[in-house]
Amino acid sequence: MNLKLSYRDKVIFIVVMVILVLVAGFFIFIRPKFEKVEIAKNNLAAKQQEKIDIDAKIGTLSDIVDTMKATAEEIGEKQEIFLDEAHPYINETYIRELLSGLNVDITSMNTTYTTAGAINRYTVNKQHYLAYENKINADLYNELPQEVYDVYNGVAPQAYPNTIIGITNMTVSVDLGNNNRKVYDIMDRLAEDEKTIILNSLNTESEPKENENTAQLNLTMYSIFPLNVEEVLKETDEVKPLEPAVEETAEPAA
Numbered sequence: 001m002n003l004k005l006s007y008r009d010k011v012i013f014i015v016v017m018v019i020l021v022l023v024a025g026f027f028i029f030i031r032p033k034f035e036k037v038e039i040a041k042n043n044l045a046a047k048q049q050e051k052i053d054i055d056a057k058i059g060t061l062s063d064i065v066d067t068m069k070a071t072a073e074e075i076g077e078k079q080e081i082f083l084d085e086a087h088p089y090i091n092e093t094y095i096r097e098l099l100s101g102l103n104v105d106i107t108s109m110n111t112t113y114t115t116a117g118a119i120n121r122y123t124v125n126k127q128h129y130l131a132y133e134n135k136i137n138a139d140l141y142n143e144l145p146q147e148v149y150d151v152y153n154g155v156a157p158q159a160y161p162n163t164i165i166g167i168t169n170m171t172v173s174v175d176l177g178n179n180n181r182k183v184y185d186i187m188d189r190l191a192e193d194e195k196t197i198i199l200n201s202l203n204t205e206s207e208p209k210e211n212e213n214t215a216q217l218n219l220t221m222y223s224i225f226p227l228n229v230e231e232v233l234k235e236t237d238e239v240k241p242l243e244p245a246v247e248e249t250a251e252p253a254a
Helices: 007-058 063-081 088-099 131-138 148-152 181-192
Strands: 105-111 115-119 163-175 197-204 214-224
Touching: 063 197, 088 105, 088 163, 088 181, 088 214, 131 148, 181 197, 181 214
Parallel strands: none
Antiparallel strands: 105 163, 115 163, 163 214, 197 214
Protein backbone atom coordinates (compact mmCIF):
# COMPACT_ATOMS: atom_id res chain seq x y z
CA MET A 1 0.00 0.00 0.00
CA ASN A 2 1.46 3.24 -1.08
CA LEU A 3 0.66 5.99 1.40
CA LYS A 4 1.58 9.37 0.13
CA LEU A 5 1.21 12.38 2.41
CA SER A 6 0.29 15.71 1.09
CA TYR A 7 2.21 18.83 1.98
CA ARG A 8 -0.56 19.85 4.38
CA ASP A 9 -0.43 16.47 6.13
CA LYS A 10 3.32 16.70 6.46
CA VAL A 11 3.05 20.12 8.05
CA ILE A 12 0.39 18.89 10.46
CA PHE A 13 2.50 15.84 11.33
CA ILE A 14 5.57 17.95 12.01
CA VAL A 15 3.59 20.41 14.16
CA VAL A 16 2.07 17.56 16.16
CA MET A 17 5.48 15.98 16.71
CA VAL A 18 6.90 19.32 17.86
CA ILE A 19 4.01 19.77 20.28
CA LEU A 20 4.47 16.25 21.61
CA VAL A 21 8.19 16.89 22.13
CA LEU A 22 7.46 20.18 23.92
CA VAL A 23 4.82 18.59 26.15
CA ALA A 24 7.07 15.65 26.94
CA GLY A 25 9.95 18.01 27.66
CA PHE A 26 7.75 20.08 29.95
CA PHE A 27 6.69 17.08 32.04
CA ILE A 28 10.10 15.46 32.02
CA PHE A 29 12.38 18.46 32.56
CA ILE A 30 10.60 21.76 33.17
CA ARG A 31 7.83 20.73 35.61
CA PRO A 32 10.23 19.10 38.13
CA LYS A 33 12.31 22.27 37.99
CA PHE A 34 9.24 24.36 38.82
CA GLU A 35 8.44 22.06 41.73
CA LYS A 36 12.00 22.41 43.03
CA VAL A 37 11.78 26.17 42.71
CA GLU A 38 8.50 26.18 44.65
CA ILE A 39 10.01 24.01 47.39
CA ALA A 40 13.03 26.33 47.51
CA LYS A 41 10.72 29.35 47.83
CA ASN A 42 8.89 27.74 50.74
CA ASN A 43 12.17 26.81 52.43
CA LEU A 44 13.45 30.34 51.92
CA ALA A 45 10.28 31.82 53.44
CA ALA A 46 10.60 29.48 56.44
CA LYS A 47 14.26 30.41 56.93
CA GLN A 48 13.46 34.11 56.61
CA GLN A 49 10.79 33.76 59.30
CA GLU A 50 13.23 31.81 61.44
CA LYS A 51 15.77 34.61 61.01
CA ILE A 52 13.16 37.17 62.04
CA ASP A 53 12.41 35.15 65.18
CA ILE A 54 16.11 34.79 65.98
CA ASP A 55 16.73 38.51 65.44
CA ALA A 56 13.82 39.27 67.76
CA LYS A 57 15.30 37.01 70.42
CA ILE A 58 18.75 38.53 69.97
CA GLY A 59 17.13 41.95 70.39
CA THR A 60 15.99 40.93 73.88
CA LEU A 61 19.48 39.82 74.97
CA SER A 62 20.33 43.24 76.39
CA ASP A 63 17.17 43.19 78.51
CA ILE A 64 17.97 39.67 79.68
CA VAL A 65 21.52 40.71 80.58
CA ASP A 66 20.24 43.75 82.50
CA THR A 67 17.77 41.56 84.40
CA MET A 68 20.48 39.00 85.13
CA LYS A 69 22.84 41.68 86.43
CA ALA A 70 20.15 43.24 88.61
CA THR A 71 19.37 39.81 90.05
CA ALA A 72 23.06 39.11 90.60
CA GLU A 73 23.48 42.38 92.49
CA GLU A 74 20.47 41.58 94.66
CA ILE A 75 21.84 38.11 95.35
CA GLY A 76 25.24 39.63 96.12
CA GLU A 77 23.71 41.89 98.76
CA LYS A 78 21.79 39.04 100.41
CA GLN A 79 24.60 36.51 100.38
CA GLU A 80 26.88 38.91 102.26
CA ILE A 81 25.23 37.90 105.53
CA PHE A 82 26.12 34.24 105.05
CA LEU A 83 29.44 32.57 105.62
CA ASP A 84 31.10 30.97 102.62
CA GLU A 85 30.88 27.19 102.50
CA ALA A 86 34.24 26.08 103.83
CA HIS A 87 36.25 23.49 105.74
CA PRO A 88 35.66 23.38 109.54
CA TYR A 89 39.13 24.85 110.09
CA ILE A 90 38.11 27.97 108.15
CA ASN A 91 35.00 28.37 110.31
CA GLU A 92 37.03 27.96 113.48
CA THR A 93 39.53 30.54 112.25
CA TYR A 94 36.67 32.96 111.62
CA ILE A 95 35.41 32.58 115.22
CA ARG A 96 38.92 32.95 116.64
CA GLU A 97 39.41 36.19 114.72
CA LEU A 98 35.93 37.39 115.69
CA LEU A 99 36.62 36.95 119.42
CA SER A 100 40.17 38.28 119.24
CA GLY A 101 40.79 41.41 121.25
CA LEU A 102 38.39 40.43 124.06
CA ASN A 103 41.25 39.12 126.21
CA VAL A 104 39.74 35.64 126.46
CA ASP A 105 41.49 32.35 125.83
CA ILE A 106 39.77 29.80 123.58
CA THR A 107 40.69 26.47 125.12
CA SER A 108 38.88 24.14 122.71
CA MET A 109 36.72 24.13 119.61
CA ASN A 110 34.58 21.25 118.38
CA THR A 111 33.12 21.75 114.90
CA THR A 112 30.86 19.40 112.98
CA TYR A 113 31.11 19.07 109.23
CA THR A 114 28.59 21.19 107.38
CA THR A 115 25.32 19.45 106.54
CA ALA A 116 22.42 20.44 104.32
CA GLY A 117 19.57 22.11 106.15
CA ALA A 118 16.93 24.76 105.67
CA ILE A 119 16.09 28.20 106.99
CA ASN A 120 12.37 28.29 107.66
CA ARG A 121 10.41 31.22 106.35
CA TYR A 122 8.58 33.49 108.74
CA THR A 123 5.24 33.59 106.93
CA VAL A 124 1.57 33.85 107.72
CA ASN A 125 -0.82 31.88 105.56
CA LYS A 126 -2.99 34.23 103.53
CA GLN A 127 -6.05 32.20 104.38
CA HIS A 128 -6.01 33.65 107.88
CA TYR A 129 -6.54 37.24 106.83
CA LEU A 130 -7.65 37.21 103.21
CA ALA A 131 -9.86 34.30 102.32
CA TYR A 132 -12.83 34.38 104.59
CA GLU A 133 -16.50 34.37 103.76
CA ASN A 134 -17.50 37.85 104.94
CA LYS A 135 -14.84 39.59 102.88
CA ILE A 136 -15.87 37.78 99.72
CA ASN A 137 -19.57 38.43 100.34
CA ALA A 138 -18.91 42.11 100.99
CA ASP A 139 -17.11 42.48 97.66
CA LEU A 140 -20.15 43.66 95.66
CA TYR A 141 -18.21 45.04 92.70
CA ASN A 142 -15.36 42.50 92.50
CA GLU A 143 -12.74 44.99 93.61
CA LEU A 144 -10.57 42.70 95.73
CA PRO A 145 -7.08 41.77 94.53
CA GLN A 146 -6.90 38.65 92.41
CA GLU A 147 -4.83 36.83 95.03
CA VAL A 148 -7.81 36.98 97.41
CA TYR A 149 -10.00 35.09 94.96
CA ASP A 150 -7.19 32.65 94.20
CA VAL A 151 -6.74 31.82 97.86
CA TYR A 152 -10.48 31.64 98.45
CA ASN A 153 -10.97 29.30 95.50
CA GLY A 154 -7.99 27.16 96.44
CA VAL A 155 -5.96 27.94 93.32
CA ALA A 156 -3.30 30.18 94.87
CA PRO A 157 0.28 29.43 93.76
CA GLN A 158 2.21 27.22 96.12
CA ALA A 159 4.74 28.81 98.43
CA TYR A 160 8.37 28.41 97.51
CA PRO A 161 10.22 25.65 99.38
CA ASN A 162 12.53 26.51 102.21
CA THR A 163 16.01 27.47 101.08
CA ILE A 164 18.59 24.72 101.32
CA ILE A 165 21.54 26.02 103.26
CA GLY A 166 24.74 24.74 104.88
CA ILE A 167 24.52 24.35 108.65
CA THR A 168 27.59 24.01 110.86
CA ASN A 169 27.36 23.45 114.62
CA MET A 170 30.26 24.48 116.81
CA THR A 171 31.03 24.21 120.50
CA VAL A 172 33.62 26.66 121.85
CA SER A 173 35.15 26.57 125.32
CA VAL A 174 36.51 29.89 126.55
CA ASP A 175 38.60 30.74 129.60
CA LEU A 176 37.23 33.98 131.06
CA GLY A 177 40.01 34.44 133.59
CA ASN A 178 38.84 36.32 136.67
CA ASN A 179 36.19 38.42 134.90
CA ASN A 180 32.77 36.80 134.48
CA ARG A 181 31.45 39.85 132.67
CA LYS A 182 33.48 38.92 129.63
CA VAL A 183 30.59 36.68 128.67
CA TYR A 184 28.64 39.84 127.83
CA ASP A 185 31.52 41.06 125.68
CA ILE A 186 31.38 37.76 123.79
CA MET A 187 27.62 38.05 123.32
CA ASP A 188 27.95 41.64 122.09
CA ARG A 189 30.73 40.72 119.67
CA LEU A 190 28.65 37.90 118.16
CA ALA A 191 25.59 40.16 117.96
CA GLU A 192 27.55 42.91 116.21
CA ASP A 193 28.87 40.55 113.56
CA GLU A 194 26.79 40.79 110.38
CA LYS A 195 27.24 37.15 109.43
CA THR A 196 24.69 34.44 110.16
CA ILE A 197 26.21 33.13 113.37
CA ILE A 198 23.58 32.16 115.95
CA LEU A 199 24.48 31.86 119.62
CA ASN A 200 22.17 29.08 120.81
CA SER A 201 23.41 28.98 124.39
CA LEU A 202 26.22 30.22 126.60
CA ASN A 203 26.92 28.24 129.76
CA THR A 204 29.17 29.35 132.62
CA GLU A 205 30.08 27.73 135.90
CA SER A 206 27.90 28.86 138.79
CA GLU A 207 30.77 28.52 141.25
CA PRO A 208 33.96 28.81 139.26
CA LYS A 209 37.20 27.58 140.76
CA GLU A 210 40.09 29.98 141.19
CA ASN A 211 41.72 30.69 137.83
CA GLU A 212 39.34 28.20 136.14
CA ASN A 213 36.42 30.34 135.04
CA THR A 214 35.23 28.80 131.77
CA ALA A 215 32.27 29.33 129.49
CA GLN A 216 30.88 27.12 126.75
CA LEU A 217 29.32 28.58 123.61
CA ASN A 218 27.04 26.57 121.33
CA LEU A 219 26.96 28.18 117.90
CA THR A 220 25.16 27.52 114.64
CA MET A 221 26.70 28.94 111.47
CA TYR A 222 24.79 29.24 108.19
CA SER A 223 26.82 29.13 104.99
CA ILE A 224 26.33 29.04 101.23
CA PHE A 225 28.28 28.56 98.04
CA PRO A 226 28.41 32.22 97.00
CA LEU A 227 27.68 33.47 93.51
CA ASN A 228 30.63 35.19 91.83
CA VAL A 229 28.82 38.48 91.25
CA GLU A 230 31.84 40.22 89.74
CA GLU A 231 32.04 37.57 87.03
CA VAL A 232 28.34 38.00 86.22
CA LEU A 233 28.65 41.78 86.01
CA LYS A 234 31.54 41.76 83.56
CA GLU A 235 30.69 43.84 80.51
CA THR A 236 30.91 42.08 77.17
CA ASP A 237 29.45 42.68 73.73
CA GLU A 238 30.50 39.31 72.41
CA VAL A 239 27.76 36.80 71.74
CA LYS A 240 29.15 33.33 71.28
CA PRO A 241 26.96 31.06 69.16
CA LEU A 242 26.39 27.51 70.24
CA GLU A 243 28.73 25.19 68.46
CA PRO A 244 27.45 21.75 67.46
CA ALA A 245 29.13 18.79 69.03
CA VAL A 246 31.86 17.23 66.93
CA GLU A 247 30.83 13.82 65.75
CA GLU A 248 33.43 11.15 66.33
CA THR A 249 34.38 9.41 63.11
CA ALA A 250 34.58 5.68 63.29
CA GLU A 251 38.07 4.33 62.88
CA PRO A 252 38.51 2.19 59.78
CA ALA A 253 38.67 -1.51 60.47
CA ALA A 254 42.15 -2.93 60.39
